[in-house]
Amino acid sequence: MDVVLDNLDKYGSGMWVTVELTALSFLLALAVGTVVAGMRVSPSAPVRAAGTLYVETVRNTPPLVLLFLFVYGLPKAGVIYSLFTSAVIVLGCYTGAFVGEALRSGIASVPVGQAEAARALGLSFTQTLRSVVLPQAFRTVIPPIGGLLSALVRNSALAAVIGVADLTYQAERVNTAHTDPIPIFIGAMICYLILTLPLGALIGFAERRLAVTR
Incomplete structure (x- = not known):
């Protein structure tokens, strides 16, 4: 494992980029997922159809294909982003489709009477969703959304391509220089575990603290 110890700076640098990439992508995924969930339960049929189209299209397309389309396709149309920004947008929008479906199930778990009471008080659909339904829905779907966050940490490795x-990119660079793949990629695996295991514990803690009592 000397090759790993000799290149800890590269592993550390890669882990930091992975954390940044995951955090920004997850924030975007939450925003996209919230909008998509709202579209999926909208009283407007065209809006529901648009939400369904987005979810089904994105969920059934490999994220690597979306990444290639964004990085190599959009520049042909004159739209150019940095590689990091491109990865954030693609991973965020991809994960957002799954977040939207998780939130939709959370919305369905909120008693209908609460939304009806809000509408009786004169709140619009958007106001009811924002002020009454979504706060409860988020609390009920912490486990699945937490699972999506853990998956996003792993999916972020696609950005190395x-x-x-x-982290994956840096491990590959170290392997190119030293040609010792077993310890090098075991080192990368350990680094991913360092990121994901505490994250799982944190999600479990949040689930217990924010559990909804009916």
Whole structure:
């Protein structure tokens, strides 16, 4: 494992980029997922159809294909982002489709009477969703959304394919220089575990603290 110890700076740098990439992508996923969930339960049929189209299209397309489309396709139309920004947008929008479905199930678990009472008080659909339904829905779907966050940490490794200097990219660079793949990639695996295991414990703690009592 000397090759790993000799390159701890590269592993550390890669882990930091992975954390940044995951955090920004997850924030975007929450925003996208919230909008998509609202569309999926909208009283407007065209809006519901648009939400369904987005979810089904994104969930059934490999994220690597979406990444290639964004990185290599959009520049043909004159739209150019940095590689890091491209990875954030693609991973965020991809994960957002799954967050939206998780939130939709959470919305369905909120008693209908609460939404009806809000509408009786004169709140619009958007106001009811924002002020009454979504706060409860988020609390009920902490476990699945937490699982999506853990998956996002792992999916962030796809960014290495387009040259984002994350943990996987740095491990590959070390392997290119030293050609000793077993300890090098075991080192990368341990680094991912360092990121995901505490995250799982934190999600479990949040679930217990924010559990909804009916």
